[in-house]
Amino acid sequence: MNPARLVFPAIRWGDRNVEKVWRELRRSLDLGVGGFVVFGGSVSGMRELVARTQEREGRPVLFAADLERGAAQQLEGATPLPPAAALAATDAAALLDAARITAQEAAAAGIGWVLAPVADLDVESLNPIVGSRSFGSEPAIVAERVRAWVATVQEEGIHACAKHFPGHGRTTADSHSELPTVRWTRETLEADLLPFRAAVEAEVSSVMLAHVSYPALDPSGAPASLSRKIVHLLRREMRFDGLIATDALIMGAVSAAARSETQAAVEAVRAGCDVLLYPSSPAETVAALEAALVTKELDRRLVARSVERVELAGQTANVVSDDQAPGPSHARALEMAAASIRTLGGMPPHPRLGQTFRLHTVDDDVVDLPESLAGPGTKQPDRGRLSEALRERGAATVGPESETPAADLVAVFSDVRGWKRRSWLAPERACEVNRVLERAPDATVIIFGHPRLAQQLPGARNVLCAWCGDPLMQEAAAEHLQGGRSG
Secondary structure, X not given: OOHHHHEEOEEEOOOOXXXXXXXXXXXXXXXXXXXXXXXXXXXXXXXXXXXXXXXHHOOOOEEEEOOOOOHHHOOEOOOOOOOHHHHHOOOHHHHHHHHHHHHHHHHXXXXXXXXXXXXXXXXXXXXXXXXXXXXXXXXHHHHHHHHHHHHHHHHOOOEOEEEEEOOOOOOOOOOOOOOOEOOOOHHHHHHHHHHHHHHHHOOOOEEEXXXXXXXXXXXXXXXXXXXXXXXXXXXXXXXXXXXXXXXXXXXXXXXXXXXXXXXXXXXXXXXXXXXXEOOOOHHHHHHHHHHHHHOOOOOHHHHHHHHHHHHHHHHHOOOOOHHHOOOOOHHHHHHHHHHHOEEEEOXXXXXXXXXXXXXXXXXXXXXXXXXXXXXXXXXXXXXXXXXXXXXXXXOEEEOOOOOOXXXXXXXXXXXXXXXXXXXXXXXXXXXXXXXXXXXXXXXXXXXXXXXXXXXXXXXXXXEEEOOOOOHHHHHXXXXXXXXXOOO
């Protein structure tokens, strides 16, 4: 019984090739880890890495990834998909297709564990980290969408993960940066639990615990990820016997809740967590678990049961060979994305061949990442796809200073992002948009973010919501403007 099986280090590809990533991965494999959580890379690169791993180890090693917006959220060569809020704005068929495409492409890359769906409710306007990642605000409706997404992914033999238990939707702080506290009553929190109950009823393979404190559920103030009482709620009251994972251990909430990250890892396992995601030092985490077993701070039987769950998950993940891999489904993804575009006010310009747009770009997504996450190879947001896609559809674009007769178009990029710490437009960015509207009151504003951001733009007459700033949603906005799709 090796406690290292509970540890899932991160693989951050950046701009590195397979050989460089493989050298780093082998060091963690030598510790005996149970799997990895993947950031970046490509479908073909991951497939090769997974094949090397299984050949070297002779045991199942489980690869996981955050794929809330499809496999392309991490992997080049996969299909980008709309965020949950956009899927919720379309129809049930779109949600099911998105879940199926995600699972099939994850399997093709050797990723057997999809860290999605978000089962949190979008009920707090000041929440800096949920927003468009959620299927909505109505508990019963979100529950049915979570149930459908989980069932569809797992029909493909891939493990799904309902997150962030018992609900991150009521926080006003970002657990990437600090430890949030949700001070609502147990009665109120029952609404937040409904989507998780639906996931458990759908036999979801795993649940991720939030780094959030809920005094109504655990008066000690311990975050869910370190709380025996909250794990007890999931295991005993909700009768869940699958994998329980922490959110990433590198997050700021962990350092706020425990003396050290390694101590938090021990406390999480003692509380009943099976998987420790993304520790900053896998070796130190494994050493801390081994030491806690020696001192009997950790119960050997508890750890053995968690190891069994991890190994079973690795054995049952249905990853596929190269000849079974599906091709990208970009046409269907664009259809879903374009159908999700919503008119929040006014009427955008009627599409016509040869339309010229004066494009103003307002970027509110500059985030100061922790030093460990920044650096060479860090993927920067692509803000050029909107202009490209408009030109592909017969339109022309000019810069904001151009005096060419044109329809003014303001693209506002303000996604939900870790470490951003806010849900609203920065005041200076809102002022930037409003200055454009003073000069061009009939301009069309496209919000690549949550529709509530329109409240900061009282001068905007014509407003579209495109949910997030991914290139797919930029193309969908162009399709809407030039193709006349209605929302």
